[in-house]
Amino acid sequence: xxxxxxxxxxxxxxxxxxxxxxxxxxxxxxxxxxxxxxxxxxxxxxxxxxxxxxxxxxxxxxxxxxxxxxxxxxxxxxxxxxxxxxxxxxxxxxxxxxxxxxxxxxxxxxxxxxxxxxxxxxxxxxxxxxxxxxxxxxxxxxxxxxxxxxxxxxxxxxxxxxxxxxxxxxxxxxxxxxxxxxxxxxxxxxxxxxxxxxxxxxxxxxxxxxxxxxxxxxxxxxxxxxxxxxxxxxxxxxxxxxxxxxxxxxxxxxxxxxxxxxxxxxxxxxxxxxxxxxxxxxxxxxxxxxxxxxxxxxxxxxxxxxxxxxxxxxxxxxxxxxxxxxxxxxxxxxxxxxxxxxxxxxxxxxxxxxxxxxxxxxxxxxxxxxxxxxxxxxxxxxxxxxxxxxxxxxxxxxxxxxxxxxxxxxxxxxxxxxxxxxxxxxxxxxxxxxxxxxxxxxxxxxxxxxxxxxxxxxxxxxxxxxxxxxxxxxxxxxxxxxxxxxxxxxxxxxxxxxxxxxxxxx
Amino acid sequence: xxxxxxxxxxxxxxxxxxxxxxxxxxxxxxxxxxxxxxxxxxxxxxxxxxxxxxxxxxxxxxxxxxxxxxxxxxxxxxxxxxxxxxxxxxxxxxxxxxxxxxxxxxxxxxxxxxxxxxxxxxxxxxxxxxxxxxxxxxxxxxxxxxxxxxxxxxxxxxxxxxxxxxxxxxxxxxxxxxxxxxxxxxxxxxxxxxxxxxxxxxxxxxxxxxxxxxxxxxxxxxxxxxxxxxxxxxxxxxxxxxxxxxxxxxxxxxxxxxxxxxxxxxxxxxxxxxxxxxxxxxxxxxxxxxxxxxxxxxxxxxxxxxxxxxxxxxx
Numbered sequence: 081x082x083x084x085x086x087x088x089x090x091x092x093x094x095x096x097x098x099x100x101x102x103x104x105x106x107x108x109x110x111x112x113x114x115x116x117x118x119x120x121x122x123x124x125x126x127x128x129x130x131x132x133x134x135x136x137x138x139x140x141x142x143x144x145x146x147x148x149x150x151x152x153x154x155x156x157x158x159x160x161x162x163x164x165x166x167x168x169x170x171x172x173x174x175x176x177x178x179x180x181x182x183x184x185x186x187x188x189x190x191x192x193x194x195x196x197x198x199x200x201x202x203x204x205x206x207x208x209x210x211x212x213x214x215x216x217x218x219x220x221x222x223x224x225x226x227x228x229x230x231x232x233x234x235x236x237x238x239x240x241x242x243x244x245x246x247x248x249x250x251x252x253x254x255x256x257x258x259x260x261x262x263x264x265x266x267x268x269x270x271x272x273x274x275x276x277x278x279x280x281x282x283x284x285x286x287x288x289x290x291x292x293x294x295x296x297x298x299x300x301x302x303x304x305x306x307x308x309x310x311x312x313x314x315x316x317x318x319x320x321x322x323x324x325x326x327x328x329x330x331x332x333x334x335x336x337x338x339x340x341x342x343x344x345x346x347x348x349x350x351x352x353x354x355x356x357x358x359x360x361x362x363x364x365x366x367x368x369x370x371x372x373x374x375x376x377x378x379x380x381x382x383x384x385x386x387x388x389x390x391x392x393x394x395x396x397x398x399x400x401x402x403x404x405x406x407x408x409x410x411x412x413x414x415x416x417x418x419x420x421x422x423x424x425x426x427x428x429x430x431x432x433x434x435x436x437x438x439x440x441x442x443x444x445x446x447x448x449x450x451x452x453x454x455x456x457x458x459x460x461x462x463x464x465x466x467x468x469x470x471x472x473x474x475x476x477x478x479x480x481x482x483x484x485x486x487x488x489x490x491x492x493x494x495x496x497x498x499x500x501x502x503x504x505x506x507x508x509x510x511x512x513x514x515x516x517x518x519x520x521x522x523x524x525x526x527x528x529x530x531x532x533x534x535x536x537x538x539x540x541x542x543x544x545x546x547x548x549x550x551x552x553x554x555x556x557x558x559x560x561x562x563x564x565x566x567x568x569x570x571x572x573x574x575x576x577x578x579x580x581x582x583x584x585x586x
Numbered sequence: 587x588x589x590x591x592x593x594x595x596x597x598x599x600x601x602x603x604x605x606x607x608x609x610x611x612x613x614x615x616x617x618x619x620x621x622x623x624x625x626x627x628x629x630x631x632x633x634x635x636x637x638x639x640x641x642x643x644x645x646x647x648x649x650x651x652x653x654x655x656x657x658x659x660x661x662x663x664x665x666x667x668x669x670x671x672x673x674x675x676x677x678x679x680x681x682x683x684x685x686x687x688x689x690x691x692x693x694x695x696x697x698x699x700x701x702x703x704x705x706x707x708x709x710x711x712x713x714x715x716x717x718x719x720x721x722x723x724x725x726x727x728x729x730x731x732x733x734x735x736x737x738x739x740x741x742x743x744x745x746x747x748x749x750x751x752x753x754x755x756x757x758x759x760x761x762x763x764x765x766x767x768x769x770x771x772x773x774x775x776x777x778x779x780x781x782x783x784x785x786x787x788x789x790x791x792x793x794x795x796x797x798x799x800x801x802x803x804x805x806x807x808x809x810x811x812x813x814x815x816x817x818x819x820x821x822x823x824x825x826x827x828x829x830x831x832x833x834x835x836x837x838x839x840x841x842x843x844x845x846x847x848x849x850x851x852x853x854x855x856x857x858x859x860x861x862x863x864x865x866x867x868x869x870x871x872x873x874x875x876x877x878x879x880x881x882x883x884x885x886x887x888x889x890x891x892x893x894x895x896x897x898x899x900x901x
Binding site: 380382402403406407412414419420421422423424425426430434435437438441444445446448488 | 766767768769771772774775777778779781782783784785786787788789841844845846
């Protein structure tokens with residue numbers, strides 16, 4: 081059978097970076113095709129070309145045997161190609177229904193027919209299996225729900241080719257199941273699904289074939305998954321074997337460094353206590369919406385608290401805002417890199433020294449040499465892949481942006497407590513291992529580290545202790561010796577029927 | 587051709603265009619390139635030039651200040667009235683600087699602490715302050731009693747009038763602050779991503795208040811010099827200054843979305859506006875056409891900037 085969607089000899093160059101060179105492969109109708117590769121391997125660029133967001137320098141895409149020249153995403157829509165981006169593209173202040181039909185409102189002479197809009201959207205949402213009301217404002221939905229809305233949008237465009245970029249990165253496992261079911265149905269109806277994910281288990285579970293990119297080139301193309309193994313894929317992705325990705329190693333825990341008491345805020349009404357010791361990595365696990373990120377933002381002082389006290393090394397912190405927290409040695413790497421992390425338009429170097437520069441800027445005057453040295457130092461130390469320290473940070477891949485954000489705090493000499501929210505979201509295997517290694521190294525230096533993650537294997541893989549959150553409270557605590565995948569997951573699931581209290585250990 | 591393209595679309599494209607425009611005007615407009623006309627040109631852009639320095643910071647931090655024209659008029663008024671009343675020019679100047687700073691501080695505090703949009707806040711203060719200028723003078727120009735006040739604008743140093751020196755000094759100071767101080771870099775960071783900057787420990791509220799306060803102070807300097815030049819406090823002076831200053835900044839490549847600014851660009855922007863006006867005056871073109879030309883220049887500059895950024899593959 082001829083390929084329904086085919087890429088032939090696609091090349092694309094960005095200033096200083098050869099993003100894609102001569103990539104060709106095809107995908108047949110009614111199949112799910114995985115697209116994998118490390119960060120910066122060229123997946124995002126390929127997807128941007130497919131979506132019509134940017135043009136290829138060379139080569140062409142054809143759909144159903146017809147060569148396409150997408151000048152815009154509208155052209156791509158017209159050809160039945162829809163990309164669901166990892167960074168969601170919804171308008172938060174509009175309702176679900178409005179978002180789904182944005183640009184194509186049912187109307188009479190320009191007046192929107194809200195009733196038919198709402199009815200149609202509610203019907204479609206039900207078909208897809210989403211329990212969201214069409215009138216809800218998108219800003220009130222969780223990240224997971226927003227992801228499903230994006231996919232619903234693609235379906236409503238009657239897409240023939242749907243590309244999903246890391247669709248499960250912010251979904252809970254239940255939500256992922258709903259998504260997988262949906263993907264199965266789409267395949268059965270003859271659509272082509274391009275599935276981009278770092279989660280290889282999902283690739284094996286869902287995909288009929290897959291393509292591996294490495295350094296902008298086609299590293300491997302598997303029309304079928306029969307003779308493909310996890311190890312062989314990883315080897316094709318990184319060009320080397322990675323055995324134990326976690327590489328956890330024990331270390332003695334010292335005194336209590338971080339003590340959080342009766343912490344509560346608007347989105348987290350029930351007070352929460354926890355602590356972390358010097359040299360300890362405490363993992364926070366919970367489903368999307370369990371309040372993990374909200375808790376960390378309260379601890380950091382990013383959001384106003386209702387109650388709560390944070391002590392660092394036994395000294396009560398005055399930090400009710402990020403600036404004071406940083407001065408007292410408590411820092412947070414946020415979950416949402418794009419909105420709460422990187423400063424767009426500033427260079428990699430500027431993003432690294434934004435906070436630490438106050439240590440070497442007498443009277444508020446910059447020391448350009450110290451700044452350049454600091455940036456160069458961390459770019460080398462953390463192996464941040466960038467053409468130069470002066471590169472605008474938006475041009476870096478997700479993994480490298482994350483390293484820049486970690487470097488921002490490492491450049492602060494007096495950090496005692498490091499909180500990292502989703503440290504490896506959307507990051508490839510190789511960079512993940514590097515980030516874990518960095519966290520171990522910091523813990524060995526005596527920092528107390530709190531890692532928030534929605535990936536259970538990750539939490540279990542790297543933490544010395546796990547705290548499970550569920551519906552805005554701490555549901556359970558586990559020492560490393562008691563780690564058990566089923567138990568941890570069970571305590572993270574809301575249990576409305578039983579009414580019996582969850583396990584409360586230690 | 588490729589060389590020309592690179593030259594025009596490069597980082598210094600605006601400067602290149604400015605040099606070309608300057609050369610063309612020098613050749614074709616009689617008596618343009620004379621010492622007298624050059625000094626006149628520079629003196630005519632002093633108010634815009636001075637205000638653009640701090641307007642640049644405002645825009646770079648993703649804010650807006652519409653109240654500058656009113657502050658210039660009001661502080662000029664205050665300087666004249668206070669020195670007339672007290673008989674001391676120094677007291678008049680101090681009063682004007684204090685008033686400008688105060689208005690700026692109020693702008694900043696409302697925007698940063700009460701979280702009211704800068705456009706709305708300064709739209710309100712623009713009218714309030716203009717109202718104060720009109721009320722205090724009963725809507726009439728107030729003449730300067732002490733001729734010493736004229737000397738601010740008339741005095742010269744090495745043959746160049748003092749206001750021009752002050753403008754050049756402010757260009758240097760704010761260029762330095764933008765590029766070489768924590769304040770300047772934090773301004774760009776706030777403009778680039780306010781929430782990320784806050785979480786990275788930048789005192790966003792404090793920065794905003796400072797930016798507007800300094801804007802007020804600098805407007806007062808411009809107001810005093812303007813009053814001295816027109817030998818009176820005029821309640822209707824400097825109308826439309828806010829738009830001219832914003833135009834100069836945008837011409838100079840300052841992004842209205844924040845995060846991008848350069849002092850050299852703003853200086854060139856100010857001079858382009860000045861040259862256009864000056865050349866049209868010399869050619870006896872009716873003043874009404876000047877609005878048209880200024881608008882067209884602004885549009886062209888923004889288009890050029892757009893072509894430049896897409897040409898470089900940036901988004």
